[in-house]
Amino acid sequence: MISVLGCGVAGLCAATVLAEAGFAVEVIAPADAPPPVSHLAGGMLAPFCEGDGAPDLIVEKGRAAVDWWAAHVPGVERRGTLVLAPARDTVELDRFARATRGHDWAAPADLEPDLAGRFARGLFFADEAHMDPRAALGALRAALVDQGVVFHDGPPRGRVVDCRGLGAAGALGDLRAVRGEMLELDAPDVALTRVVRLLHPRFPCYIVPRGQGRYMVGATMVESARDGAITARAVMELLSAAYTVHPGFAEARLIATGAGLRPSFPDNIPAIRRLGDVIHVNGMYRHGFLMAPVLAMELVQILTQEMAHAD
């Protein structure tokens, strides 16, 4: 029996892949545990765009994520990512093109007619995708329950795989929080069908369509463990960035805001760590949906080898 602690993206992916590999699995999520920060994620599956900043390992391993999610949950939109920059900052596009791969230059209005006349050029990452993270995690959980995997808040009955994010900070001394803030808009005047990223030297943002005229706009990156509500500064920055992409966002209704803390290791690379009998899957940083399936597969390999060794 494997006892997965935590039901954010790391925990649910681990439980799913373990169950598929034939392990007996339970998931432990205390009733008083905070809601997973994965719920606030963009839900972008953007390995190539993350190549700006993230090491090549993330790009290479993350490429498997789109197929994995499409095979496990409904609602994976394989429509790519469109990257834009304000007219004054188009050098940022050239820099981004040099920092990443898997893209072509594109006329933004050809891809998103609603942007006609606003941006002369953009970068199109055709092989990227997006989904609604809450719906995706709900689907994983429902599938696990269907398979008989028990979710409970009692003591673990098996080998512990700790996927609690910052809840495990006591055991992982170099785990730190990177604060992220996001908001959701109901903008029926705006018709975007794929993830749009706006490059800006100080106020970058991404916009993820959630369907029915709703959009998620994210996300700040602050080296702080301060929790609590989104700051006015973050709202102003994110909204002005969204407004730069499309002025129709000015008429949107601001329907939700969120702030969460990304669990992050010093190299910002999600990792599996063994501490005594406990295996940790943590440090998802901003790569949770991209890297959790990959780490889950590596976890299964580790546990399978251990079992074989024990025999």
Place this chain on the structure above:
Amino acid sequence: MFYGVDLNSRLMLGTAQYPSPQVLRDAITASGAEVITVSLRREGPEGAGFRDILRDSGCRILPNTAGCHSVREAVTTAHMARELFGTTWIKLEVIGHADTLQPDPFALVEAARILCVDGFEVFPYTTEDLIVGEKLIEAGCRVLMPWGAPIGSGQGLRHVEALRTMRAHFASVPLVVDAGIGAPSQAMLAMEMGFDAVLLNTAVARALDPVTMARAFGQAVAAGQAACQAGLMPRRDMAQASTPIFGMAELA
């Protein structure tokens, strides 16, 4: 000497915008920088996780008041910095314009006066204006940090003659060119001109390979400093033959 501290490397590095703290740490090592600057305004006391990593670098920490737009904000942030880092050093930024991030010289002088009285050792981020510089000295600053160009612009030394004048005018004051440096050649030029140090962030943090770029800047700053000490030849108005032509055949 910067408030009684001598530095081997005259490169000071900012710590924002790096891909990860690990890359930042590697870049600091590769650059040889002994002073790093860190912001607090947005992170607050809860930024301890990141600050611990900076402390572990072994560098002297120069906290800054980036993001402050008023005297009161800057003074409050400086006090918080002194508590959190246990240093009296403060890089004083009072931003006058949200887009260009140009310093507000009036608020800067006022904040500098308050902080110097409070016992801080102030590194004021200023322009190349001589009178503002004098007011800052009068307020108690023993270092001045004129901008090369607006923060993050990478335009280099935008007013190079004004910076030369400033160097000559404040001959005995340590001067650090802060902000706007985009390429190692620009940092080297500042050092060749006799500036005491260069402070930069974006050019390294946002390079495609920050660690290699950090090394390049470290080398450029060291080369510029050595060239200045060695005594640069004066620029001449026209090409001059350096060997006599006496006795040579006139073939024309």
